[in-house]
Amino acid sequence: MFPAQRPRRLRRTPAIRRLVAETSLSPSDFVAPLFVAEGLSEPKPILSLPGHFQHTLSSLHDEVKALASAGVSGVILFGVPETKDEFGSAAWDPKGVAQVALRSLRDSFGDDIVLMADLCLDEYTSHGHCGVLRTDGTVDNDATLELYARVAVAQAEAGAAVVAPSGMMDGQVAAIRSALDEASYDETIILAYAAKYASGLYGPFREAVGVEIEGGGDRKAYQQDSRNRREALREARADVEQGADIVMVKPAMTYLDIVSDLRRELDVPLCAYHVSGEYAMVKAADANGWIDGTAVAIEQLTAVRRAGADFVLTYFARELAEELSR
Ligand code: PBG
Numbered sequence: 001m002f003p004a005q006r007p008r009r010l011r012r013t014p015a016i017r018r019l020v021a022e023t024s025l026s027p028s029d030f031v032a033p034l035f036v037a038e039g040l041s042e043p044k045p046i047l048s049l050p051g052h053f054q055h056t057l058s059s060l061h062d063e064v065k066a067l068a069s070a071g072v073s074g075v076i077l078f079g080v081p082e083t084k085d086e087f088g089s090a091a092w093d094p095k096g097v098a099q100v101a102l103r104s105l106r107d108s109f110g111d112d113i114v115l116m117a118d119l120c121l122d123e124y125t126s127h128g129h130c131g132v133l134r135t136d137g138t139v140d141n142d143a144t145l146e147l148y149a150r151v152a153v154a155q156a157e158a159g160a161a162v163v164a165p166s167g168m169m170d171g172q173v174a175a176i177r178s179a180l181d182e183a184s185y186d187e188t189i190i191l192a193y194a195a196k197y198a199s200g201l202y203g204p205f206r207e208a209v210g211v212e213i214e215g216g217g218d219r220k221a222y223q224q225d226s227r228n229r230r231e232a233l234r235e236a237r238a239d240v241e242q243g244a245d246i247v248m249v250k251p252a253m254t255y256l257d258i259v260s261d262l263r264r265e266l267d268v269p270l271c272a273y274h275v276s277g278e279y280a281m282v283k284a285a286d287a288n289g290w291i292d293g294t295a296v297a298i299e300q301l302t303a304v305r306r307a308g309a310d311f312v313l314t315y316f317a318r319e320l321a322e323e324l325s326r
Contacts, residue, residue, distance in 0.1 A: 023306045025298065027071035027321035031116065031271070031313045035208050036060050037080035038097040048204035049276055049315055050283045054080055057104060063318075064105055064113060070321035074114030076164060076313060077101060080209050081124055087132055088124030092150035096124075099158035106159025116191060117160035119151050119176070120167045127214040130167035130222065137215075139222060141169050148172055149179035156185035164248070166193040168222040173242035191271070192244035195232035195258050198223035201251045201277030208276065232258045233265055240268055249309070251275040253300055256307040263308025272309045274301060279315040294323060 010020050037044065037054035044054040055063060064075055079098030081090040090096040098117060105115055121144070122130045131144030144167065152163050163180075165172045173192050180188050198220045206212065213219070224231060232255075236247045247266065249258045250273035259272050278300070286293025297316045304312045314320075 023302055025302045025305055025320075025324065027317075027324055028073045029301075029305060029311045030072045030317035030321055031074040031076055031114070031311060032063075032067050032072055032317035033076050033078065033118075033313055033315060034060060034063060035078050035080055036097055036101040038082040046204070046208045048207045048280055050280075050287070051319065052208065052315060054208065057101060060101060060105070061108060064109060067318055067321070068109065068113045070318060071325060072113070072317050072321050073311065074116055074162070075105075076116040076118055076162075077105075077160075078118050078209055079123060084124055084126045086126050087147060088121035091121050091124040092147070092154040094154055094157065096154070099154055102155060102158035102160050111161070114161050115159060116162040116164050117155040117158075119148060119155060119163045119165040121147060121151070122167070122211050123209045128211045129213065129217070130219065131169055139169075141171070144169050145171055145175040149175050152176040152179050152188075153183045153185065156180055156183070156188040160188065162189040162191050162246075164191040164193060166196060166250075168193065168196050168219075168224070170238075171242070173239045173244045177243035189245045190243060191246040191248060192236075192239040193250055193273070194236040194239040194244065194247035195255070195262070196223055196248075196250045197226050197255060199226070199251050199254070199275070199277070201254070201275050204276035204280045226254070229257060229261065233261055236262050236266060240266060244268065246271060248273055248313070251278055252304050252309075252312065253278055256303060259304065259307040259309050269310045270308060271311045271313060272304045272307075274304065274312055274314040274316070276315065282316075294320070298323075 035054045040056045043059040046052045081097050120130050129139050131139040134140045155163050246269040248271045249255050252272040252274040262270055282293050282296050285291045301312055
């Protein structure tokens with residue numbers, strides 16, 4: 001009989017397909033990005049991220065509760081402050097919006113869900129860059145590290161189990177690790193945005209946090225160039241050497257080769273960030289009836305797992321967790 005190999009035998013029924021599936025996708029693989037804003041009296045919808053809001057403290061609690069009961073493993077919090085300054089000082093102020101929110105989530109949820117804090121300055125600086133500026137307008141790497149160290153300690157103090165530096169400054173993981181250890185937060189986990197590319201897919205996020213880069217600038221002087229693959233490994237290895245506990249690739253779909261490389265070369269937990277633009281594209285096409293958004297979202301996030309990521313940060317977390325546990 002020809003052919004001897006008949007792969008279709010293993011596709012015949014849903015039960016057989018489930019039996020031989022090489023990859024799984026479940027709510028525990030998800031971390032949900034959440035936005036909490038200062039000075040709101042009710043949650044404010046983010047138009048470019050349908051289904052997402054700038055939260056008040058109270059709506060943030062409701063959302064985290066729903067995520068936890070849907071089996072989502074973690075949340076990563078972004079603060080939207082009322083006032084900004086040139087250094088982004090609200091980022092390390094114990095009364096800053098992110099710290100206030102972390103403290104209250106910690107009180108309500110304890111260790112039931114993993115509380116992560118995005119660690120960066122761009123939401124807090126008046127110029128919108130991820131670090132402090134020199135007089136010529138460029139980002140001063142080492143001066144920024146000192147500020148990241150303060151933010152890390154403030155976030156750990158407020159109850160973050162994980163801090164996630166996303167600014168792409170050289171040496172940021174080492175600076176944060178030593179500041180945390182000195183302040184006796186040696187249990188605080190560092191999830192490093194290790195390979196973060198300068199991407200056109202962050203547009204909706206910048207609307208979500210109200211960040212505009214002064215003078216129509218960009219982040220190409222510190223985020224990675226999408227033409228580069230080997231460089232990602234160099235970045236990630238450096239982060240692991242500096243003490244990163246978990247590394248991330250961002251965005252996800254356009255960098256699955258990077259996920260696959262890092263999975264093969266490193267033995268730390270690995271995740272990918274399915275970013276705002278990736279979510280928005282699926283939602284927009286779905287709203288037009290051009291694709292089945294849920295099916296495409298599952299397909300995309302499965303691809304991230306198949307490429308080698310242990311978990312994924314995704315705006316689909318709640319929706320898909322509820323869908324997958326149906
Ligand atoms: C920087 C940061 C950004 C995102 C996460 N952290 C924006 C940027 O680098 O411009 C983007 C996430 C997304 O698009 O979903 N603090």
